[in-house]
Amino acid sequence: MTSSIFKMAAAGICISLLSGCASILGDSQYPVHVSSAPAGATFEITDKAGRVVHSGNTPSTVTLKSGRGYFKGETYTLKFHNPGYADKTVTLDSSVSGWYWGNILLGGVIGMLIVDPATGAMFKLPEGVSADMGKPVAQVSKDNGVTVMTLDQVPAELRSSLVQIQ
Secondary structure (H helix, E strand, O other): OHHHHHHHHHHHHHHHHOOOHHHHHOOOEEEEEEEEEOOOOEEEEEOOOOOEEEEEEOOEEEEEEOEEEOOEEOEEEEEEEOOOOOOEEEEEEOEEOHHHHHHHOOOHHHHHHHHHHHHOOOEEOOOEEEEEOOOOOOEEOOOOOOEEOOHHHOOHHHHOOOOOOO
């Protein structure tokens, strides 16, 4: 009987040493609610490396990874576009998860220095991100085909052909 208790205790210690607290109790991917005011904007999410990881329309829920490598949290850039409104860009940063600090008590050194940093579980993402598109800035007139917009709404390839009116 003593040997089975010893084996169970040894197994428990091994499991706690080979795992991380945040990997067990937290996660490395999080659902993030993406919204805009007004709703119906298109959005594109790029990671820190500049790769597009998702695009869609608001409102939407997207699952994103919280880490991008060993001891590196992920940062996302969300670009919102809604016709008639100025484009908005919002940054979404990961932060250290509270579960990561549980390694001091439960996960041990291996969890704190290897498992959680390598899996990305040491980081978390906010539950949601929103863009206030502001007041409408572009107006389209169907009568004479004139479109009024801000400079940031003009496609880059057309900006060189613009003529300033004084």
